[in-house]
Amino acid sequence: MSQIILASGSAIRAKMLRDAGVAFTVSVPRVDEESILRALEAEGAKPADIADTLAEYKSRRIADKNPGAIVIAADQVLACNGQIYAKPKDMAEARDHLNTLKGQGHQLLSAVVVYEEAKPVWRHVGRAQLAMRDFSDAFLDEYLQKAGEDILHCVGCYQLESHGVNLFSRVQGDYFTILGLPLLEVLAFLRTRGALVE
Numbered sequence: 001m002s003q004i005i006l007a008s009g010s011a012i013r014a015k016m017l018r019d020a021g022v023a024f025t026v027s028v029p030r031v032d033e034e035s036i037l038r039a040l041e042a043e044g045a046k047p048a049d050i051a052d053t054l055a056e057y058k059s060r061r062i063a064d065k066n067p068g069a070i071v072i073a074a075d076q077v078l079a080c081n082g083q084i085y086a087k088p089k090d091m092a093e094a095r096d097h098l099n100t101l102k103g104q105g106h107q108l109l110s111a112v113v114v115y116e117e118a119k120p121v122w123r124h125v126g127r128a129q130l131a132m133r134d135f136s137d138a139f140l141d142e143y144l145q146k147a148g149e150d151i152l153h154c155v156g157c158y159q160l161e162s163h164g165v166n167l168f169s170r171v172q173g174d175y176f177t178i179l180g181l182p183l184l185e186v187l188a189f190l191r192t193r194g195a196l197v198e
Contacts, residue, residue: 029073048111070115070116070193071115071116077111085156124185
């Protein structure tokens with residue numbers, strides 16, 4: 001069976017795979033996500049295509065160095081009122097993002113691209129619809145203090161698996177997709193490769 005590599009520095013993605021019983025190693029790709037995202041936006045790319053392209057860049061970067069491995073990479077894009085949101089650069093930008101998203105609905109897209117033998121062999125884009133409640137400034141202050149800089153690693157500045165659940169009035173979609181990896185679909189793919197017991 002081929003080695004499995006997760007091409008991501010995300011602790012939550014690694015935890016999801018590990019908890020599901022997948023044996024893998026982690027290799028974090030060096031990709032200028034901001035430049036790629038802005039170039040795709042300038043071309044008028046759709047949010048799903050942006051997420052998919054970012055995941056493909058990451059997967060290819062690691063697959064080129066590990067052609068015998070199954071390389072899994074994922075990326076998320078948040079779309080709200082025609083605007084694409086990336087990970088915030090700092091806590092001030094995180095506050096701005098949350099203030100813009102509060103009281104609004106948005107779409108979260110989690111793309112995963114798998115490379116095998118240095119070629120793309122499988123891809124999937126999971127989608128979820130979320131609505132943030134119209135929270136107070138006091139709540140936002142408390143949330144940012146409790147969450148800390150961990151939210152700088154999250155598109156949308158929330159961690160649904162912890163205190164971030166309090167930001168929302170409605171969540172529709174797959175929980176794993178919201179956390180950053182369409183896990184059920186990834187596991188189904190890995191079974192086709194003999195990486196998990198059928």
